[in-house]
Amino acid sequence: MKTKGTYTFRIVVKMIIIVFLFSSCVSQKRVQLLQEKSVKDVSTGFVNNRITSYHLQPGDQLYISVHSVDPKTSRLFQTDFPSPMTSTYQNLNSYRVEEDGYINFSFINKVYVKGLTINEVNDLLQKTINDYFKEATVVVQLVNYRVSVLGEVEDPGTFIIDNKQINILQAVAQAGGSKNFGNLKKVKLVRQTITGSELYYIDLTDNGVLQSDQFYLMPNDVVYIEPLKSKSFAFDNFPYTIFLSTISTAAIVIALFR
Numbered sequence: 001m002k003t004k005g006t007y008t009f010r011i012v013v014k015m016i017i018i019v020f021l022f023s024s025c026v027s028q029k030r031v032q033l034l035q036e037k038s039v040k041d042v043s044t045g046f047v048n049n050r051i052t053s054y055h056l057q058p059g060d061q062l063y064i065s066v067h068s069v070d071p072k073t074s075r076l077f078q079t080d081f082p083s084p085m086t087s088t089y090q091n092l093n094s095y096r097v098e099e100d101g102y103i104n105f106s107f108i109n110k111v112y113v114k115g116l117t118i119n120e121v122n123d124l125l126q127k128t129i130n131d132y133f134k135e136a137t138v139v140v141q142l143v144n145y146r147v148s149v150l151g152e153v154e155d156p157g158t159f160i161i162d163n164k165q166i167n168i169l170q171a172v173a174q175a176g177g178s179k180n181f182g183n184l185k186k187v188k189l190v191r192q193t194i195t196g197s198e199l200y201y202i203d204l205t206d207n208g209v210l211q212s213d214q215f216y217l218m219p220n221d222v223v224y225i226e227p228l229k230s231k232s233f234a235f236d237n238f239p240y241t242i243f244l245s246t247i248s249t250a251a252i253v254i255a256l257f258r
Contacts, residue, residue: 035205053117054142054218057194061094061143062113062121064105066129068136077106094143115194118142147217149175151225152182167216168202168209171223182225189214190222 056062066077095103101114108128113121122140129136147166148158154176166174168189178184189200191214200214209215217223 032205035207053119055115055117055194056097056113056121056142057192058097058099058101058114059144060097060219062097062103062118063094063141063143064125065139066133066136067139068133070133070135073133073136142219145219147171147220148222149225150222152179152227153177153225154179161219165216168204168214168223171217171221172204172225178225181228183228184225186226188224188226189217190224191218192220 066074068074095105097103097113101112102110103113105111105125108125111121111124111128113124116124118140122138125140126138129138145161146158147161148156149171150156153172156175159171159174168187172178184204185206187202187204189202191198191200202209202212202214
């Protein structure tokens with residue numbers, strides 16, 4: 001009887017372990033990026049129009065510099081110019097888009113920029129500067145180009161983007177990459193608009209994302225990778241107390257009835 005009880009106990013333990021292991025497994029199809037789903041023939045490449053024309057909103061910060069061959073003109077717009085120029089300098093010397101959509105730019109006073117792109121603001125200021133100065137060049141940069149990556153990533157947070165554009169894969173990589181239980185088939189993208197916010201769902205396991213309008217991110221975008229449902233059974237969240245209690249209970253029951 002002792003042998004039979006021991007054998008039964010071992011069977012129960014093995015069954016519990018097998019159920020635990022199967023419940024915590026994640027299919028490779030759920031975590032592998034850019035699978036050949038939407039686009040089967042990848043030899044022709046992927047076409048993306050890169051719709052990245054961000055429209056300015058109140059609260060945005062613009063760094064505006066005016067360069068000229070005339071030292072007096074340059075000195076008029078930028079004093080104590082550091083070398084090399086730092087992001088801190090850009091923030092301290094930027095122009096904020098006010099709630100009414102205007103910026104106060106030097107002697108030009110108010111300029112309406114709400115709803116315009118960076119290139120449109122650059123052209124607008126260039127035309128205005130040309131009325132006063134010759135051979136002057138205007139450069140406009142968005143200082144507050146930030147994206148946030150949250151959820152099932154190794155290093156969630158908000159990141160300052162130095163380049164003029166970044167795609168969603170690069171943003172996830174900057175956050176340390178997705179964790180094992182990140183739901184890459186339904187990544188949420190929250191995008192600010194002039195009237196509010198828009199929510200998109202993106203499947204990063206589908207190579208068709210490379211052609212998506214949401215592949216390239218906009219300033220202030222928020223990317224959220226939610227956890228898979230199977231994460232509740234994963235090793236890092238496994239209820240060891242319940243597991244050990246179950247084994248102990250099974251051992252007691254077997255001991256009583258053997």
